Amino acid sequence: MRNTEDSLGYLLIQIGKQRRTKSNALLSEHGIHAGQDLLLYYLNQEDGQTVSALAEKMNVQPATISNMIDRMVAVELLEKVKGKIDKRTARVYLTYKGREAFNHVADAWNTIEDKSTKGLSVIEKFMLKRLLNTVSKNLS
Amino acid sequence: MRNTEDSLGYLLIQIGKQRRTKSNALLSEHGIHAGQDLLLYYLNQEDGQTVSALAEKMNVQPATISNMIDRMVAVELLEKVKGKIDKRTARVYLTYKGREAFNHVADAWNTIEDKSTKGLSVIEKFMLKRLLNTVSKNLS
């Protein structure tokens, strides 16, 4: 039997919770909930994407994102426009408020990134990302 | 501005979702939901812990764990016993079914660990864990 506490998985679970807590602390004051940061990021990259396109990029079910979008529309972070050509689809856009919210997300991500990698050399950071990239590919 | 897609944070978010999906696929058929695996693990380590002790170890709010416990008691994975001395507390125990469930968790964790680290040398695995340990300490 392996030593669980020393496994990669255990470490990743812990870091995941720590990151979530930190992110929450930095973003909740701006009315942004966990998970919404990624949606803001993808919309900032390309505005006006469909629900299904966003769900795929976020590795999340359409149902999840559909509800999230409606809540964010309600607080005016996003706008949802029904498709003219294909009436099944709906395209999602950032409002001005949403674009501002993304700036807070970017700040928070930078803060967490700096805190996370404190004390690591450039080479160590590079190596860590390389190894995690391999892990991610292994899991995809 | 940094390249977000190449950041440590982005990688960790992706891996987190991938791991969650994989874990879910392996454990849902045994009636174990995401997050419950860790609770089973800590109880397997030390049976009869209190709600607050478990919450602290799991880096989670007592409210979260309190509800989780009740659901798992309902499906007979756990047993909850009110404290005799200190009547505020409640101690939580694994049932036989719960102990069996933990075996499935251990199997799933091993499977995911193997898949995650496929192609990595012993030295690389060691280095990855060392670096992630630093990250975890930085975030705590």
Added chain:
DNA sequence: GAAATTTTATTAGCCGACTAATTAATTTTT
């Protein structure tokens, strides 16, 4: 062109996670 299939999105219902408020019991303080 009509029927069958596929695709897009939503809704309902569940679980994990959070905060805030509450209850109950124990400790401290006075």
Added chain:
DNA sequence: AAAAATTAATTAGTCGGCTAATAAAATTTC
């Protein structure tokens, strides 16, 4: 000993995530 403060746990309400079922529209197929 009584009052005040602290601690343990639960409850209510919200959001992110999931699955399953549904509705609606577009494509395929016949």
